[in-house]
Every structure is written in C-alpha cells, then in structure tokens.
Amino acid sequence: VLSRKAVLEEVNSEEREKLLSGIAEGQKLKGTVKNLTDYGAFVDLGGVDGLLHITDISWSRVNHPSEAISVGDLIDVLVIKFDEQEQRVSLGMKQLSDDPWIGIENKFPINTSVMGKVTNLMDYGFFAEIEDGVEGLVHVSEIDWTNKNIHPSKVVQLEESVEVMILEIDEEKRRISLGLKQLKENPWQVFEHKYNEGDKVKGLIKSKTDFGIFIELEGKIDGLVHLSDISWDDDEESHRALNTNEEIEAVVLSIDADRERISLGIKQLQGDSFNDYIGENKKGSRVIGKVIEINEERILLNLAEGVNGTLSQKDFQNSNIEHSLEVDMEIEILIANISKEKRELTLSIRALEKQDERNALKENVQKNKEIEEASKSNIGDMIKSELQEKENEE
Numbered sequence: 001v002l003s004r005k006a007v008l009e010e011v012n013s014e015e016r017e018k019l020l021s022g023i024a025e026g027q028k029l030k031g032t033v034k035n036l037t038d039y040g041a042f043v044d045l046g047g048v049d050g051l052l053h054i055t056d057i058s059w060s061r062v063n064h065p066s067e068a069i070s071v072g073d074l075i076d077v078l079v080i081k082f083d084e085q086e087q088r089v090s091l092g093m094k095q096l097s098d099d100p101w102i103g104i105e106n107k108f109p110i111n112t113s114v115m116g117k118v119t120n121l122m123d124y125g126f127f128a129e130i131e132d133g134v135e136g137l138v139h140v141s142e143i144d145w146t147n148k149n150i151h152p153s154k155v156v157q158l159e160e161s162v163e164v165m166i167l168e169i170d171e172e173k174r175r176i177s178l179g180l181k182q183l184k185e186n187p188w189q190v191f192e193h194k195y196n197e198g199d200k201v202k203g204l205i206k207s208k209t210d211f212g213i214f215i216e217l218e219g220k221i222d223g224l225v226h227l228s229d230i231s232w233d234d235d236e237e238s239h240r241a242l243n244t245n246e247e248i249e250a251v252v253l254s255i256d257a258d259r260e261r262i263s264l265g266i267k268q269l270q271g272d273s274f275n276d277y278i279g280e281n282k283k284g285s286r287v288i289g290k291v292i293e294i295n296e297e298r299i300l301l302n303l304a305e306g307v308n309g310t311l312s313q314k315d316f317q318n319s320n321i322e323h324s325l326e327v328d329m330e331i332e333i334l335i336a337n338i339s340k341e342k343r344e345l346t347l348s349i350r351a352l353e354k355q356d357e358r359n360a361l362k363e364n365v366q367k368n369k370e371i372e373e374a375s376k377s378n379i380g381d382m383i384k385s386e387l388q389e390k391e392n393e394e
Contacts, residue, residue: 019045019046019047019048020048020084020087023045023048023079023082023089024079024082025079025080025081025082026078026079026080027078027079028076028077028078028079028096029045029076029077029078029079029091030045030074030075030076030077031043031044031045031046031050031074031075031077031091032044032072032073032074032075033069033070033071033072033073033075034049034071035071036064036065036066036069036070036071037065038054038064039053039054040052040053040054040056040057040065041057041065041069043075043077043091045089048087048089049089050077050079050089050090050091051088051089051090051091052065052077052091052092052093053090053092056080056090056091056092056093056094056095057069057093057094058093058094058133059094059097059099059100059101059132059133059134060119060129060132060133060135061119061120061127061129061135068093075093076093076096077091077092077093077096078091078092078093078095078096079091080092080095094133099133100131100132100133100134101133101134101171101174102171103171104134104169104171104176105169105171107131108130108166108169108176109166110166110167110168110169111165111166111167111182112165112166113163113164113165113166113183114130114163114164114165114166115130115161115162115163115164116128116129116130116136116161116162116163116164116178117129117159117160117161117162118156118157118158118159118160118161118162119135119158120158121152121153121156121158122152123140123151124139124140125137125138125139125140125142125143125152126138126152126156128162128164128178130164130176130178134176135176136164136166136175136176136177136178137175137176137177137178138152138164138178138179138180139177140152142167142177142178142179142180142181142182143155143180143181144180144181145181145184145186145187145188145219145221146187146219146220146221146222155180156180162180163183164178164179164180164183165178165179165180165182165183166178167179167182186257187218187219187220187221188219188221188257188260188262189257190218190219191217191218191219191221191255191257191262192255192257194218195252195255196252197252197253197254197255198251198252199251199252200249200250200251200252200269201215201217201218201223201249201250201251201252201264202247202248202249202250203215203216203217203218203223203247203248203250204216204245204246204247204248205242205243205244205245205246205247205248206222206244207244208239208242208244210227211226211227212224212225212226212227212229212230212239213225213230213239213242215248215250215264217262221260221262222262223250223252223262223263223264224261224262224263224264225250225263225264225265225266226263226265227239229253229263229264229265229266229267229268230242230266230267231266231267232267232270232272232273232274232306232343233306233343238266248266249266249269250264250265250266250269251264251265251266251268251269252264253265253268273304273305273306273307274306274307274343275340277303277304277307278338278340278345281303281335282335282338283335283336283337283338284334284335284355285334285335286332286333286334286352286355287303287332287333287334287335288303288330288331288332288333289301289302289303289309289311289330289331289332289333289347290302290328290329290330291325291326291327291328291329291330291331292308292327292328293327294325294326294327296313297312297313298310298311298312298313299311299312299313299316299325301331301333301347303345307345308345309333309335309344309345309346309347310344310345310346310347311333311347311348311349315347315348315349315350316349318350319349319350319353320353321349331349332352333347333348333349333352334347334348334349334351334352334355335347336348336351
C-alpha cells in the first residue's frame with residue numbers, strides 16, 4: 001500500500017524530470033521569485049528552481065537583489081547555463097536586453113565630458129554610471145589637481161549627478177577611466193604659462209625633507225628646492241635654518257607641467273662667489289690669501305668674500321718660508337687645483353716657489369742669450385771697422 005506522500009513525490013519527480021528535459025541554454029522562460037540571498041535569487045520555473053546570480057540581474061550595479069526584484073515577482077529570465085548531470089539551472093535577466101558595452105567607444109569619445117550618477121564610493125575613488133549599465137571609475141588621483149589623497153566623500157555623494165571627462169575606454173575589459181579634475185583649470189599649466197626659467201617667486205615652506213624643501217606656490221601647487229640648490233656653501237646647515245610656514249623667495253629653475261614638477265633654487269638669488277672667483281683666477285694663478293684657521297693637517301686661507309682655499313701643512317713645511325704662519329697673516333700662494341664639483345681650491349707655496357725658480361731660470365737664459373748676441377755683434381763691428389780702415393789706406 002502506497003502512502004499519499006509517496007505518490008505525490010513520485011508525481012512531482014516525474015514532472016521535474018519532464019520539465020528539466022525541456023530546458024535548454026538560450027531558452028526564455030517565466031518564473032516566480034522564490035527566495036532572495038546576498039548573492040542572488042532563486043526562481044521557481046514551475047517545479048524546478050534556477051539561480052539568478054546578482055551579477056546577472058542587471059547591466060547596472062546591483063548591491064543586493066532586493067534593489068531590483070522582490071519575492072513573489074513573476075519575471076522573464078534566460079537560461080544561460082544548464083548542467084544536466086547536477087540538474088542546476090543558471091538564469092539571467094540582463095541577457096534579455098542588449099549589452100550596453102558593445103560599441104561603447106563610439107558613443108563616448110576620449111576627452112569629452114558627460115554627466116554621470118555616483119553609484120559607489122571607495123577609498124581609491126568613486127564609480128559613476130554614465131549610461132544604464134555602464135560605469136566608469138574616477139580614480140582618487142583624477143579628482144583634484146593638488147590633493148592627491150582626498151577621499152571621494154569629501155567631493156561627491158552617492159546618487160549625485162556629476163560632470164566627468166572620458167579619459168580611457170577598454171571595451172574588452174569593460175573598463176572606463178573618468179576624470180573630475182580635467183574639467184577644472186590645470187594650475188601646473190597656468191604656472192608654466194605665467195612664469196619662465198629665471199623668474200623669481202614667493203611662497204610658504206610647506207614641508208622639509210632630507211633631500212630639500214617644498215614651497216607652496218600659486219594655485220596651491222608645490223615647487224621643490226633641492227638640498228643642493230639651497231646654498232652655495234653648507235647645504236645642510238642652510239637647510240636646518242629654514243622653518244616650515246616661513247615665507248621665502250626662490251628662482252624658477254625648470255617647469256614640467258606634464259609631470260607636475262617645478263624645480264626652484266634659493267642660492268641662485270645670490271651671485272656665485274666661487275665660480276666668479278675661479279673665472280678670474282685659473283689654475284696656476286698667483287693670489288693673496290689671509291690665514292683664518294690652522295690645524296695639524298692644513299691651513300685655511302680666505303681668498304675673497306665667500307671663497308676659501310686650503311694649504312696642506314706638508315706643502316708649507318717643505319717650502320722655503322722660515323717663519324711660522326699665524327691667523328690674519330697674508331701670504332702669496334698659487335692655485336694648484338680647482339674642484340668645481342666639490343667647490344674646493346687647493347693651494348700651494350712649493351708650486352709658487354717652483355714657478356719662481358722656472359721664471360728665474362728663463363730670465364737667466366734670456367739674459368745670457370742677449371749678452372751672447374751683443375758680443376757677436378761687437379766683434380762683427382770691430383772686424384768690419386778694421387777692414388774699412390785698410391781699404392782707406394790703400
């Protein structure tokens with residue numbers, strides 16, 4: 001004797017088998033929404049349940065199935081996959097309409113502006129729907145020209161309608177890069193058009209780093225004064241003397257608006273005493289120096305304002321100078337070597353003495369030559385005179 005339950009289960013099983021046998025991929029069906037989950041919805045197809053995944057509900061962003069459908073709704077679906085062995089049916093709703101991404105590049109040319117609705121806010125940017133089912137990302141770096149780390153929520157709100165610019169489209173990967181800052185004036189280009197290399201600018205010191213200082217300029221953009229462009233002399237000492245929020249003047253050294261880089265210099269505001277000095281006093285020049293410091297290894301001499309040179313103790317001790325040197329004493333020395341990179345001058349007394357010896361030797365040789373030529377000339381004159389006398393006697 002069969003129970004009623006067993007008979008119903010057998011009948012339902014036969015009906016299920018019959019329904020499944022008639023299902024095929026690409027088939028359009030009607031079904032009733034049976035249950036909603038975070039990942040999708042189960043749809044009753046008349047005895048067989050199919051899964052409608054959340055990503056297949058709409059071409060537009062759907063955060064939860066309840067945003068598009070409700071339990072009990074009668075909906076049209078498309079069978080997008082059917083596993084006969086597992087008896088699983090995958091359904092889709094968005095596949096019943098045209099894919100909005102097809103031909104998207106022709107609809108939205110690069111560098112054109114379009115209105116979009118903010119659909120999602122993330123730490124790295126925000127998404128905006130520019131057409132039903134088509135979203136683009138405004139990366140955080142494309143929100144503002146100067147504030148690279150601004151959070152999207154500081155600029156836009158969900159569901160807000162904003163104007164954005166099309167920067168890049170990859171139809172195959174279904175990616176669109178959008179920009180917000182491109183619809184505003186680029187402060188880097190404005191600065192480039194207004195200033196030239198060599199122009200003077202003023203700004204507040206925004207921050208200090210190991211490699212230099214950043215100065216805030218017009219348009220809230222930053223210019224970098226590299227450590228090597230702070231002072232002609234002691235860069236680190238001059239760097240420490242500068243303070244944040246201090247107003248300072250600088251010279252524009254270079255502008256690269258595309259890379260958003262401006263190089264500034266402080267030392268260029270003043271003449272370069274070192275280069276000016278070596279321009280007038282080459283290697284081998286004789287100069288006067290004033291002793292300003294003496295230690296066991298070297299003697300430091302001031303040659304001009306802002307220009308010093310070093311004389312080694314070994315060089316001095318090997319020289320012909322018999323008296324000792326004292327601070328504030330002036331002596332004549334020779335520039336033995338110039339290092340433009342290190343901005344150093346090496347001085348020498350021995351080289352000066354050797355130069356004097358060579359010059360004295362040259363003068364002596366020249367004098368001997370003159371005496372010899374004079375002697376030859378006198379003998380010739382004497383012989384010529386005697387011959388003239390004999391001719392007269394004859």
